[in-house]
Amino acid sequence: MQKSVDPELACPVAPVVDIVFSRWTTPILWALHEFGRQRFVELERRLAGITPKVLTQRLRQLERDGLVSRTYHAEVPPRVEYEITDLGASLGPLFAHLSNWADAHLGEVEQARHSYDVGR
Amino acid sequence: MQKSVDPELACPVAPVVDIVFSRWTTPILWALHEFGRQRFVELERRLAGITPKVLTQRLRQLERDGLVSRTYHAEVPPRVEYEITDLGASLGPLFAHLSNWADAHLGEVEQARHSYDVGR
DNA sequence: CAGTATCCTTCCCGATACTG
């Protein structure tokens, strides 16, 4: 029995979605893009509600995908800095586009939801 | 009970992500955008692997958000057609941008993953 | 500080069966 992977293949944007739009990844990338190089604890505080476990998981994934770089400084106490890479920064225009769409159309979505919930 | 609030507020693209990049939504929107108005069973066949339950769930969500319209024809057998709305179609340029990014940079991601896995 | 380790819960999703 082979699994069906057709939906992914049929949609050219699907592969990107897994990389960029997994949970917590956009806030992390945004924070690094906006506020520059940061330490682990800074990110942890900025992304209120995230646990260190999950933050580590996501940062590792982003590092593996080449969107974020990790720099370890062997000091006491240890210091680790995360920074967005050129590849990660290349998502900037895309995020801007997304943000523009939100500004332009999020109101319509809200309105549609309300109409739907009221009962059409 | 309440999910992410602060990280969403901090990141202007986060709200859009929940609407557009939930599971199965991009393949569905893509199919409707590419192949036009379709019946339930057509979508079901095109999105190989999806179950009717999940397809219904996603279509309802998309309908509620105003991205997809549902038209019921009281015939025997019943006929229901789904179509992308103007609001949904307004995502077209965004998807194109996403697709372009994939073409341009997906290779770099693959390369980064390989380097990472090898251990460098 | 920068994470790990462990446990636990929840939620999504797939499979299957059934209905108007």
Add this chain to the structure above:
DNA sequence: CAGTATCGGGAAGGATACTG
């Protein structure tokens, strides 16, 4: 055809505690 109902499994995510 176009769904709904029900059940169950498994992975993501949260809470908490601990280490180099």
